[in-house]
Amino acid sequence: xxxxxxxxxxxxHGFPLGCKLxxxxxxxxxxxxxxxxxxxxxxxxxxxxxxxxSYSLELFADDxxxxxxxxxxxxxxxxxxxxxxxxxxxFLRKHGDRVEALVLADSRAEADPPEGVEKRSAQxxxxxxxxxxxxxxxxxxxxxxxxxxxxxxxxxxRAKALMQHPDDGWLGxxxxxxxxxxxxxxxxxxxxxxxxx
Numbered sequence: 001x002x003x004x005x006x007x008x009x010x011x012x013h014g015f016p017l018g019c020k021l022x023x024x025x026x027x028x029x030x031x032x033x034x035x036x037x038x039x040x041x042x043x044x045x046x047x048x049x050x051x052x053x054s055y056s057l058e059l060f061a062d063d064x065x066x067x068x069x070x071x072x073x074x075x076x077x078x079x080x081x082x083x084x085x086x087x088x089x090x091f092l093r094k095h096g097d098r099v100e101a102l103v104l105a106d107s108r109a110e111a112d113p114p115e116g117v118e119k120r121s122a123q124x125x126x127x128x129x130x131x132x133x134x135x136x137x138x139x140x141x142x143x144x145x146x147x148x149x150x151x152x153x154x155x156x157x158r159a160k161a162l163m164q165h166p167d168d169g170w171l172g173x174x175x176x177x178x179x180x181x182x183x184x185x186x187x188x189x190x191x192x193x194x195x196x197x
Contacts, residue, residue: 004033009036012080016169018163043165064091075097080103086180089183110182132170
């Protein structure tokens with residue numbers, strides 16, 4: 001929770017990064033806006049339940065609304081990156097009156113295709129058998145360009161540091177993403193100003 005202003009921006013992180021991902025954006029925006037950047041369940045300072053069924057995008061949406069209620073915030077500009085964008089759809093379905101504008105970055109409305117579900121299941125098995133170490137080493141290669149790898153080792157190391165969350169949080173997020181419903185039919189029903197990046 002940072003900054004002050006008439007509008008509140010809710011920054012919802014992607015998998016498996018956590019709220020510290022947004023430090024640069026918070027610094028840039030806090031002079032004109034109130035910024036809320038929570039850790040979703042399973043990340044950073046939030047609880048990481050060991051029951052995989054206690055993770056779903058719908059529950060993440062309810063968690064976010066409970067946080068907004070606790071802070072006395074009615075409406076937000078919802079900014080979702082990747083998994084945070086997937087989460088925007090149940091948030092809009094259940095709590096659409098709380099969103100005054102929307103940003104979807106590097107995300108999509110469709111459910112995972114069968115090969116995507118298979119990949120996430122394999123990642124879950126890897127976490128169960130080896131922990132998160134192998135994925136922390138591998139995922140930045142998918143998230144960052146070769147130029148970044150070659151010229152900015154500090155960015156690579158920061159990405160790896162942003163991924164240090166409990167195994168249960170990784171397992172739960174993977175479960176939430178691979179079981180999410182297709183939300184494509186919601187796209188034409190979005191009734192607030194929306195930026196897609």
